[in-house]
Amino acid sequence: METTLFILFIAFLVFFVIQFVYQSFVFSRFSFVKPKKETLKSVPVSVIVWAKNEYENLVTQLPVLVTQNYPNYELVLIDDASNDETLDLFEAYEKQYSFVKLVKVKNNEAFWGNKKFALTLGIKAAKNEYLLFTDADCRITSENWILEMTSHFSFKKTIVLGYGAYNKIKGSVLNKIIRFDAVISAIQYFSWAKIGKPYMGIGRNLAYKKSEFFNVNGFINHIRVRSGEDDLFVNEAANTSNTTICYSPESFTYSEAKTTFKEWLNQKRKETSTKKHYKSFDKLQLGLYFISQLFCIILAIILLSFQYNWIIVSSVLGFRYVFNWIVFGYGAAKLKEKDIIVWYPIFEIILLITQIRLAFTNLIHKPEHWK
Template structure:
């Protein structure tokens, strides 16, 4: 006698199938791509580069970051532009002292932001206008480069050739569940935007590790299309770059990463993620569908699976589908962690997956109900 499968069970199977398609087409092929695949020769780094850091009251972070940037091994040379965005601490004095010893360090001071404009985008625009070199490399004050080859590795992306280079920015491991969840979210987000771009569907980057040319900035008219939106100096810029037909590539080797310290409280991470997700409303329809299908299939899987727990005839097929999905994400996320040198304890992955998607749902509801955001 055949098992009486319910329509809900077929819906669950569809959710699993959609997730397996993402794993099989995007995640696993990208994770399996060796570090040497498509690598450029050692002399492919190109010409001098302008490294830009925008900071608002980030003196202690700058004391850690700037010496590491100045120690970068990049023979073609680079200038380091620090954009002091209305800081009330001693950022100005610290950077002024550095300019006396390092001729390649330059300071751009922003005293005020015109009403209605995004403070960070306005500050970055001023910094880009003063840059002397064609290739621009960006990071944040609360990051550090993973190695002294960061500039060199990121600049090699331009040799493919490309107009925009997407890098990966990890969070440093620390004890506690929140740190693991933040790192899982970062890995999963990185897996999406890097593997989608690798498949020719770029839609975002992260300002903690992003490079593009001055010509690209001019062609997209800078941040003009979203200068009044708080977020999006990275992902919305990539959206504009794609609409303008610019070439986007991925530089995901571990030596090209940056590392940040994760938020230490749930509230701080909540505010950070609200700011990041707010830009998603401006994504193109195809990108929203591609991301939405992935997020939606995962959320629907969990809701449907919980409902089937109360249907005894469906327990066996439910267990089979749950097992197939669990093995698939276990393998995919573990391999992505090795590929990006950002590995999580494998045993934690199923639990982190559950918590992350329901946290994501709560964030979406929060953004729909309360849209007030602010920059530091």
């Protein structure tokens, strides 16, 4: 028994060290970075908005998009075979504004309901080399959104990763969990991009040059994967030299979070099933972080239950929580999510349990074709 506990103790320390390395040398690269003021640019940009049956959201979204504080942009509106009033609204805007271009997508047998097919048509129709993406159900709160995102383009930096936040729902614990999950994800992909290993982005707030799209033959390598028009593209096209990040508050987009646990789980299943298509290194680093996180906590509980080196174990575990909490807190503050910082220890456990559940669910039941 003593030998077993000693092995578990060593394993616990190893997992703690792995966690410490992630927090100190990866995630801190975003959390503790000092904001750098970029030179404002006015490169010709095409803003691409994909929509399918989003009339109600577009009524509030489009007025913000056509009044951006930017001198040289076109607005490419993609109607993906909507059956509500989306197309009528788009046509009205195309008639009213000369810089609005409408792309009508009709369903076909080969790419039925495939968002990547619709986006490809929109990208090909865009007249400008620089592209900026968002979805119809996103809310843009600043007239300087385009200005902030495009200011990070340079001769070398041709992919800009932005942050997509979720609207706050007062008194909702689920809403806080979803926003906590989004912040954790953002800290991770921003941090890896900072150290030259970008692996994902979000289509709700993403910019890149058209040439990057064609360099990897668009979405062709994952066209049959219903999700991943954002993260799988970035995973394939991004590299050490061509990717940068934008996290100024005026660049944020906001979406409605799921309001039921079941809906959120389905969304997480979609994200989890997409990650299996990442590059090997990216799957390895994500998997190693999750495993070290999980077993650091589990082994600590086991060792403490047997009171084995309990002073060392409790001290190491306490240090881990304090240090991780600080790194997360600074990152969350940068993303204007201060209200969830206090929940870190509890929500970390909830997310771990959720990830374990999703892993078993996806193993037993193959995910459906996502819309």
